Amino acid sequence: MMRLISGLAVASVLLCSTGFGAERPNIILILADDMGPGEPSHMGGLVPTPALDRMAKEGMRFSDAHTTSSVCTPTRYGILTGRYNWRSRLKGGVLVNPSSQALMDPKRVNLGTFLQQQGYHTGMVGKWHLGADWQLLDKPPEGKGTTGKSYDKDSWRVDYSKPFKNGPVDVGFNEAFFILSSLDMPPYLYLRNNKSLSIPTETKGWKHNEYNDYKRLGAGAADFDAHTVLADFARESRDYIKRQAADKEKPFFLYVPLTSPHTPCTPGKKFKGKFPQYSLYADLVAETDWVVEEILAEVVASGIDDNTMVIYTSDNGFAPYVKIPKMLEAGYKPNGDWRGSKATIYEGGHRVPFLVRWPGKVKPGTVSDVTVCTTDFFATFAEVLGTADAIPDNAAEDSFSFLKSLNGSKDAIRPSTIHHSISGTFAIRKGDWKLILDKGAGGGWSKSKTSAKLVQLYNLADDPGETKNLEESNPEKVQELVKELGQAFRNGRTTPGPKQSNEGWPFRHKSLAKQFPELAE
Secondary structure (H helix, E strand, O other): HHHHHHHHHHHHHHHHHHOOOOOOEEEEEEEEEOOOOOHHHHOOOOOHHHHHHHHHHHHHEEOEEEEOOOOOOHHHHHHOOOOOOHHHOOOOOOOOOOOOOOOOOOOOHHHHHHHHOOOOEEEEEEEOOOOOOOOOOOOOOOOOOOOOHHHHHHHEEEOOOOOOOOOHHHHHOOEEEEEEOOOOOOOEEEEEOOEEOOOEEEEOOOOOOOOOOEEEEEEEEEOOOOOHHHHHEEEEEEEEHHHHHEEEEEEEEEEEEEEOOOOOOOOOOOOOOOOOOOOOOHHHHHHHHHHHHHHHHHHHHOHHHHHHEEEEEOOOOOOOOOOHHHHHHHHOOOOOOOOOOOOOOHHHHEEEEEEEEEEOOOOOEEEOOOOOEEEHHHHHHHHHHHHHHOOOOOOOOOOOOOOOHOOOOOOOOOOOOEOOOOOOEEEEEEEEEEEEEEOOOOOOOOOOOOOOOOEEEEEOOOOOOOOOOOOOHHHHHHHHHHHHHHHHHHHHOOOOOOOOOOOOOOOOOHHHHHHOOOHHH
């Protein structure tokens, strides 16, 4: 009830003062894969990103934006559910095998289904990476899946001639064109709605070099070319926008999770070699920006620019296994000055670019220092529509609306933000204070010196590089943050509302659970 009242109050103020919610805007959410906050050129990146620069110039940039996790599957889950990923069965890592059980529960109201209920047409183009429930063969075809890797064998056990369940069209999207996981994970083929567009006949993968950290051999379609994936996603996105823009009575939501600039570095012909002084990675960053340019161009061409909100962010920070020595020598700081990188619990793992362009609603060229998280889209879109009261008690449990921030408010919207690493390490941030419950980076490939202590406490205002552990001198602050984290576990939510349940106890660090009973099951 508290959440309902506060949501309605904020919505009524904004409707009266700004015109927010006067129309049901089209919404386009573009999600980069492994792009750090320092990579757009308006943030000092070496590769020109004119489309992202345009979004920053014509909209709002959030300087303190975060993901729930420092790796991809969990972040995607949080975006679509408005719920921290560790509340699901996935307590660490990502989905790798092609037949991994679908992570999205079709019985739960998520962002897509909620918008459908509000009269939206919903589409998805890009990288899914949330699993699907396939029909399986008894064994791989003769001579296939013989590398000894589980994902290879598993990719050949899927029956690609049969439809699958609990993919995008079963969990909130009217239509979808996508690949199942990352571009370096089999199967290497396109899917549309609930079917494969091709039957794999070849074993595909990547050469292990400075641009492709994982070769991951597995089932692939003969007509699938990784070098054209971004162009294919751009074409499909433009086609969707054009078709839906023609329906003046029905707004749309388009979710575009890209495969880039995640490895493998396979830029298209138009971009390969564009930056010979740097690397193929630079070419891929440029092509990623081009996809955004194509989407913005179609929004304008279709005559819906004034009533379309476009958002750009990333699923986690830059991945350090991409070898870019020439770029680093030239001063490239993909994660800015923040410590850590993809997969770690440090800021470089979960800080991301975050841009919102909405002509006539969001003041051009503005910057917000308000802390936002990728779980917050659900509540924000509901607030925009004036339908926050329609969110069920067991949905969007960790989603806070940043609509008032788009209107220029500097007030905090979240009581705290909880982060999660690839190994399941937790951190909680409240104001300037950040508590990490692990003695290192929480996994990943970061080369930064790790802490020898299980409890790390940093003041990000004074120490943005997370170098000075203040745990011993601030025991009260440690206890305060531990208590808030424990409440988040036990309540099943961080927003106001009735208690909800998690799929298993989230905290798995036994020694710390003994030290802090609030975190014990």
